[in-house]
Amino acid sequence: MNSKITGSEALMLALQAEGVKTIFGYPGGSIMPVYDALYDYTRGEKKAFDHILVRHEQGATHAAEGYARVSGEVGVALVTSGPGATNTLTGVADAMLDSTPIVVIAGQVPISALGTDFFQEVDLVGVAQPISKWSYQIRHAEDIAWAVSRAFYIARSGRPGPVVLDFPKNAQTELVDFKPEKVDFVRSYVPYPKLEMDAVQAAADLINRAQKPLALVGQGVELGHAQDELVAFLEKADIPAGRTMLGLSALPSTHPLNVGMLGMHGNYAVNLKEQECDVLIAIGMRFSDRVTGSLKTYAKQAKVIHLDIDKSEINKNVRAHVAVVADCKESLPALTALVNKGDHSAWRESFKPLDAQERAKVIEPAIHPTEGPLLMGEVVNVVAEATQGDAVLVTDVGQNQLFATRYFKYPKRRSICTSGGLGTMGYGMPAAIGATFGAPDRTVCCFMGDGGFQMCIEELGTIMEQQAPVKMILMNNNYLGNVRQWQDMFWKRRKSFTRMMNPCYELIAKGYGIPYEAVTDREELAAAVGRMLEAKGPYILECAIMEEDNVLPMTPPGMNLDDMMLEIQV
């Protein structure tokens, strides 16, 4: 016979039952009973969790995202009501757009006070619903077992996403006979749609007739643990494949069928070939506007096959001739069985002259410059070579992200954390903290600009306290570089508030006791990167970057992929 326990302790047991090991959080008034219970569950004989005290609740959600992205487990953030809860919303929206499984548990005022504009009361479920996969208020302690298990099931299954649990204080203190529940079925929710073999056959028929097939690989492959199934499919049918930014490590960048990154600043050949291929096979990707450019002209010549677990993605942006709605772990092997052994070597060869043009005009000048100030591309390249592609890449948002994703190497799975859909500046530093806990055996390299570095700069406190081994590469160009690039290209060079005065980062690093080095000379770069990687624990490497460098190639927003530019002609 179980004796009754508090709702707060029930939450601890429910989280334990879901296999939670790490919690990113920040205490406050409406979550105090839970933090009191957490005291016992983070030490001594009951120890079940590591609690990482962040410095801002937004940081907790991004850390949970970084943790989830590299580990494949659900990330957990624990915060208080009101401002604590609203501070998580950016992270929740980010996780929704990038299909990242996190569960945010927020305190709430007691249900008797709801609706009275009580101190630190906010209608969290109301504001979170449109930007989360599921939001629920646990009004009484007896709902905890069911709601927590349901939350984790929804967050991790199907197309993953963020779940928000609003936890009023009365439910935290009520006594309950706790019995853990295991939710693995929700009647109204079909996370893994049944594979339709007719659709697979139709897809195979198109592929078998194709002369110029092209695959577009998205994060869905990684989320579905279908990396091997993808390679088997591509190799059998001999299909070149581009990867989306979030799908960069879903196919090893070293694989001969990898033809680079898709999108506005992706690789030149694959972007132009999207406009030439006869069959386009989209696998676990959602045809973001950053990938397609103008939909009016996008891949109009091609028959489109769309493999996705989420039926709402089918025909949302690009019309699919054949849709295979299922987990790609299941659909890819079924398709592989039906496709003929292919040989598209002539088609694949046709990418090479375009690749050579990009290498000569863009890549070589970006990664091997011989004069002038340091460039972002060469910094990324030196770090990528020094880590031999073994590291996890975390980026912030902006030019740092575009250069880092372009020039990093991804031979290993689950190697990229970046804010693709929401484009959240400030994501990088906390996500990198989360990544060090999610993949403790891997090096975590976080590239940031001077704008994004300062947007969650308070998390340096978390890095200091945890000695989280984040290798922070601060690429400082004294500009909000990506907006500045757009101003130069599309706004008559009127640099409206993109030039930024920076603090002395060395002093900031010193304040947090984090090792710091600055590089301004090309000759010193490799050695400095070496010292950063050899150092134990966190490190800030500030690189003085050329102020007005531009990310290329580029398809200007809303333009046709055919108009992708290798150089800027103004």
Place this chain on the structure above:
Amino acid sequence: MEEQKLYTILVYSENIAGVLNQITAVFTRRQVNIESLNVCASSTPGVHKYTITCYCTEEMVKMLKKQIEKRIDVLQARYYTDEDIFMLESSLLKISAPAVMENSEVCRIVRHHGARIVEVNPTYAAVEKTGTTEDILSLYEALNHLGVVRQFARSGRICITRGTREQLDDYLAEREKEKNG
């Protein structure tokens, strides 16, 4: 530009707080106005039924359906045109009683439109009319023309489908099988 039509969307959901909010948010985000909305318990215990009408293109209504079904607690969303369903709306009109007494035209219009007087007292008469939007508006306009209408209330549309298969039952049976299998 694809043609805009009146669609009726039937949504079934679990009886969990906040689902209506989530459904209407799908319309708001895509800038589609809801013309009418009726929410009530369905014939299946624990399942709520939403009858929503809106003007939009077929492409849009397909997207609305998918985005509504994406919400975790929604069981099913289907869309129909008027040919696919039996539908009606209800209305109540409050008419000044002296006007009814003094003007025989009022009673004639009520009878002509197949409406019913459900209550009469010295100050007002309550008239009830059930039918299509057009039937109801036609009655209202005729009476309003005489200047006797004090209040007018119209419900949202309710409907049943003409098809032979009960798609919600099929879905629930399928899910029950999957749960046990």
